[in-house]
Amino acid sequence: MSTLAPLVLLTPLAGFLINALFGRMLPRRVSGWVGAGSIGLSLVFALAILVQVIGGEHMDQTYFTWWSSGLFDVPFNLYVDPLSTLMILVITVVGFLIHVYSIGYMAADRGISRFFAYMNLFVFAMLLLVLSGNFIWLVVGWAGVGLCSYLLIGFWYDRPAAVLAARKAFVMNVIGDVGMVFAAFVIFLNLNVLDFGSVFSRVHQLPKGGTVINVICLLLLVGAVAKSAQLPLHTWLPDAMEGPTPVSALIHAATMVTAGVYLVARMHLLYDWAPQAATVVAVIGGVTALFAATIGMTQVDIKRVLAYSTMSQIGYMFLAVGIGAYAAGMFHFMTHAFFKALLFMAAGNVVHAFHDDQDIRHMGQLRRGLPVTFWTFLIGTLSISGFPLLAGFFSKDEIIRAALSAAGIEFVMGLAALLTAGLTAFYMFRLFIIAFGWEWLRDDPRHLHEAPPIQTIPIIILAAGAALGGYFPVANFLEPVFGHAVDIGTGAFIALALLTLVAAGVGFALAYLVYARRPELAVAWRARLGPIATLVEHKYYIDELYDRVIVRPGFALARFLNNVFEPRVIDGTVNGVADFFLLESREWRLIQTGRVRSYGLWTLGGAIGIVGLIAWTLGYLPFRSG
Amino acid sequence: MVVAFAILAAWELVTAAGVVAFRRPIYNALSLVANMLGLAVLFLMLNAQFLFAAQIIVYAGAVMVLFVFIIALLNPGVDLTLQRGSTEWLYGIVMGVLFAALFGALLYNRGLTGRTGPFTPEAISTTGNVQTIGAALYTRFLFPVEVTSILLLMAAVGAVYLAMRKAE
Amino acid sequence: MQIPAYSFLLLSGGIFTLGAIGFLIRRNPLVIFMCIELMLNAVNLAFAAISRYLNSLDGVVFAFLVITVAAAEVVVGIAIIVQVYRAGRDMDVDELDLMKQ
Numbered sequence: 001m002s003t004l005a006p007l008v009l010l011t012p013l014a015g016f017l018i019n020a021l022f023g024r025m026l027p028r029r030v031s032g033w034v035g036a037g038s039i040g041l042s043l044v045f046a047l048a049i050l051v052q053v054i055g056g057e058h059m060d061q062t063y064f065t066w067w068s069s070g071l072f073d074v075p076f077n078l079y080v081d082p083l084s085t086l087m088i089l090v091i092t093v094v095g096f097l098i099h100v101y102s103i104g105y106m107a108a109d110r111g112i113s114r115f116f117a118y119m120n121l122f123v124f125a126m127l128l129l130v131l132s133g134n135f136i137w138l139v140v141g142w143a144g145v146g147l148c149s150y151l152l153i154g155f156w157y158d159r160p161a162a163v164l165a166a167r168k169a170f171v172m173n174v175i176g177d178v179g180m181v182f183a184a185f186v187i188f189l190n191l192n193v194l195d196f197g198s199v200f201s202r203v204h205q206l207p208k209g210g211t212v213i214n215v216i217c218l219l220l221l222v223g224a225v226a227k228s229a230q231l232p233l234h235t236w237l238p239d240a241m242e243g244p245t246p247v248s249a250l251i252h253a254a255t256m257v258t259a260g261v262y263l264v265a266r267m268h269l270l271y272d273w274a275p276q277a278a279t280v281v282a283v284i285g286g287v288t289a290l291f292a293a294t295i296g297m298t299q300v301d302i303k304r305v306l307a308y309s310t311m312s313q314i315g316y317m318f319l320a321v322g323i324g325a326y327a328a329g330m331f332h333f334m335t336h337a338f339f340k341a342l343l344f345m346a347a348g349n350v351v352h353a354f355h356d357d358q359d360i361r362h363m364g365q366l367r368r369g370l371p372v373t374f375w376t377f378l379i380g381t382l383s384i385s386g387f388p389l390l391a392g393f394f395s396k397d398e399i400i401r402a403a404l405s406a407a408g409i410e411f412v413m414g415l416a417a418l419l420t421a422g423l424t425a426f427y428m429f430r431l432f433i434i435a436f437g438w439e440w441l442r443d444d445p446r447h448l449h450e451a452p453p454i455q456t457i458p459i460i461i462l463a464a465g466a467a468l469g470g471y472f473p474v475a476n477f478l479e480p481v482f483g484h485a486v487d488i489g490t491g492a493f494i495a496l497a498l499l500t501l502v503a504a505g506v507g508f509a510l511a512y513l514v515y516a517r518r519p520e521l522a523v524a525w526r527a528r529l530g531p532i533a534t535l536v537e538h539k540y541y542i543d544e545l546y547d548r549v550i551v552r553p554g555f556a557l558a559r560f561l562n563n564v565f566e567p568r569v570i571d572g573t574v575n576g577v578a579d580f581f582l583l584e585s586r587e588w589r590l591i592q593t594g595r596v597r598s599y600g601l602w603t604l605g606g607a608i609g610i611v612g613l614i615a616w617t618l619g620y621l622p623f624r625s626g
Numbered sequence: 627m628v629v630a631f632a633i634l635a636a637w638e639l640v641t642a643a644g645v646v647a648f649r650r651p652i653y654n655a656l657s658l659v660a661n662m663l664g665l666a667v668l669f670l671m672l673n674a675q676f677l678f679a680a681q682i683i684v685y686a687g688a689v690m691v692l693f694v695f696i697i698a699l700l701n702p703g704v705d706l707t708l709q710r711g712s713t714e715w716l717y718g719i720v721m722g723v724l725f726a727a728l729f730g731a732l733l734y735n736r737g738l739t740g741r742t743g744p745f746t747p748e749a750i751s752t753t754g755n756v757q758t759i760g761a762a763l764y765t766r767f768l769f770p771v772e773v774t775s776i777l778l779l780m781a782a783v784g785a786v787y788l789a790m791r792k793a794e
Numbered sequence: 795m796q797i798p799a800y801s802f803l804l805l806s807g808g809i810f811t812l813g814a815i816g817f818l819i820r821r822n823p824l825v826i827f828m829c830i831e832l833m834l835n836a837v838n839l840a841f842a843a844i845s846r847y848l849n850s851l852d853g854v855v856f857a858f859l860v861i862t863v864a865a866a867e868v869v870v871g872i873a874i875i876v877q878v879y880r881a882g883r884d885m886d887v888d889e890l891d892l893m894k895q
Binding site: 627628631635638639642643645646651654655658661662665668669671672673674676677680681684685688689692693696697699700715717718719721722723725726729730733737738740741742743744745746747749758759762763767770771774777778780781782784785788789791 | 796797799800801802803804805807808809810811812813814815816817818819820822824825827828829831832835838839842843844845846847848849850851852854855857858859861862863864865866867868869870872873874875876877879
């Protein structure tokens with residue numbers, strides 16, 4: 001295993017290097033297959049690791065010391081346990097499928113080698129993030145995925161919207177990075193170590209629920225919230241949909257945005273020790289789940305609906321890890337990776353079919369035009385809505401169940417999650433009905449083409465995952481990390497499952513009624529809800545709020561600095577220093593006569609002076625010093 | 627011995643003054659030759675026979691011949707060093723006096739101090755002067771000798787390059 | 795009768811001073827080079843004397859190295875002087891002030 005783990009990491013890196021260095025020389029096809037092949041190879045190694053982990057092996061191996069300075073030791077160590085194995089498996093499986101899909105999706109794009117280079121670099125950074133055994137390398141991977149996210153959102157750099165979205169995502173992610181770095185500082189200050197093994201074993205030296213551990217956990221949470229697009233740092237994720245659709249599927253749905261969930265789960269010993277911070281995690285998760293779901297109901301851009309859906313589902317995961325149901329959170333992470341990647345890739349096919357038009361109101365007729373996409377998207381929609389016996393049903397139920405069996409604010413969040421389950425079914429079927437079309441709704445003369453097999457086969461595989469992923473014994477697999485989950489009894493189990501089913505069913509029924517049977521109702525209800533609907537349609541005006549409170553004052557400050565502070569104070573100081581020396585040098589450069597003899601004079605004088613001074617201070621001259 | 631040293635010392639100072647004071651470069655050069663020959667004899671008095679030989683061969687033989695050649699070749703005119711009304715040379719005299727004063731003061735106050743080594747004239751004469759120095763050069767001082775050899779090589783290359791270059 | 799060490803050192807200092815003065819007041823580059831040789835010779839004398847009176851070989855070896863360096867320096871220096879002369883410049887170091895700012 002100690003050789004497999006670095007191999008998992010290094011194959012995507014090799015793919016990145018090949019595409020980055022020789023991408024221009026490679027034929028377009030080769031570029032794509034190098035990108036996908038490196039992830040496929042990584043997947044093989046990840047499966048080999050899985051076999052060993054199932055056999056009960058764990059690993060925390062140091063490969064080399066990055067730097068060492070007094071107390072401060074930064075090793076490069078990889079930490080392999082069931083949790084990180086689950087992560088690398090999902091990353092490599094979903095990553096591989098999305099890479100294959102991208103070969104078809106990006107086939108016509110000029111920058112295909114650049115695209116695959118970025119994607120491979122992203123997979124490398126993400127794997128580093130989950131395999132790292134200490135905080136420094138965690139932060140390296142953390143910042144690395146943020147960088148790749150930035151590069152890929154702004155992949156089409158000639159589109160101003162993409163560039164702005166990339167910048168926004170990067171800035172928000174950096175807020176999180178800073179939180180992470182500060183968390184590492186505080187951990188090091190209090191525990192004197194930065195590798196996970198030692199931190200976990202020493203965390204009990206801190207007082208339980210004390211300020212220090214809560215500060216650590218909240219700082220980590222800042223990083224997690226920014227990376228996972230939770231309130232209040234969520235606004236970058238919908239904008240990030242400006243990137244190519246495979247990017248949205250891989251980075252902004254399946255893997256990177258769930259890094260925050262992984263972080264909390266990985267640090268579960270810390271969060272167990274800081275109940276207050278854990279409650280904050282749960283509240284953020286529950287509120288975001290509900291909040292994003294309401295926005296998702298009003299959006300008309302297919303990818304943005306899915307983006308808000310992603311936020312909402314990650315909210316579920318946060319809720320789960322916040323209330324201590326870590327295995328449930330990771331389970332939902334896995335199923336979500338399947339069905340959300342599937343939804344995004346199917347949406348990518350749809351968007352391609354409609355010539356990059358993402359407005360769901362312009363779509364329709366998809367069952368005949370894009371049958372494979374249609375049926376797989378339906379499976380994804382059913383799965384995310386919690387249709388019985390599909391993957392989303394199991395994982396989401398487990399979270400709602402865990403939350404509802406808690407007390408206090410966590411119980412309230414459980415109710416919010418239940419409501420969100422209904423909303424999820426509503427907005428997903430709204431999307432499905434409007435975009436994919438009940439044929440009788442409109443008559444579309446456009447002739448639609450299904451995507452080539454290289455794009456549909458990965459979707460079909462993911463659809464299988466979205467349908468059957470609920471049967472993987474994830475909770476058992478993760479038991480060595482999180483311990484045994486609480487059993488609540490069969491009766492309560494069935495009752496709660498029925499409750500979520502009812503919520504989802506109501507959501508579905510409403511969507512069917514409003515958008516399929518009686519479209520006039522949508523208009524009427526929209527009019528009746530009035531200002532509330534407007535509020536939601538404008539995403540609660542949070543972008544505008546940030547614009548007023550942060551961005552514009554920031555620009556004003558920048559203008560002040562640029563127009564007043566920079567020329568007067570900074571330039572004044574710098575130029576003043578320069579002017580001073582210029583003036584002085586005008587006097588002094590007369591010394592530089594260019595005459596050898598005058599230089600000789602100065603040299604000899606200097607020698608006499610120095611020797612005389614030394615001799616005098618040593619007392620070697622007749623007249624002594626002191 | 628003392629008488630010989632006194633004569634030699636006087637000879638050295640006079641010829642050195644000649645190097646500085648003569649106006650025609652050829653006289654300066656000849657004074658320098660005389661000075662170096664005297665210095666060689668002083669080396670002999672100091673039991674440094676090897677230096678004596680090196681001084682005669684390298685300086686009086688090679689370097690000074692080069693000087694005289696060049697003077698004959700370029701035939702520079704009379705030096706206009708001591709211009710009337712110029713006070714520049716005063717700085718040089720003052721600096722020289724200052725240096726001499728410092729040197730004399732140091733010598734007067736400290737004399738010659740230092741740890742003595744094993745190479746008494748008797749010890750040297752048993753193995754032979756040149757052998758002793760050769761052994762020292764190629765054992766203890768090997769690195770400086772190698773560095774000096776590289777310096778010589780670079781000087782040779784530099785001189786050839788300069789000589790081959792066409793004046794612009 | 796033994797000649798005291800300081801007499802050699804004094805003589806060395808005297809020759810050095812004369813060389814230094816010559817370096818400072820002469821303008822002919824050839825003569826300036828001779829003055830430098832003079833100073834180097836003075837140092838050699840001091841080295842030899844110290845070597846003799848401390849029963850050590852170090853001084854002699856260093857004097858030997860100084861002779862070598864001096865030879866190298868003269869070769870390059872004279873090559874430069876020849877170049878300057880070929881360029882038609884006066885044999886006056888005060889005229890060679892292109893490096894003046």
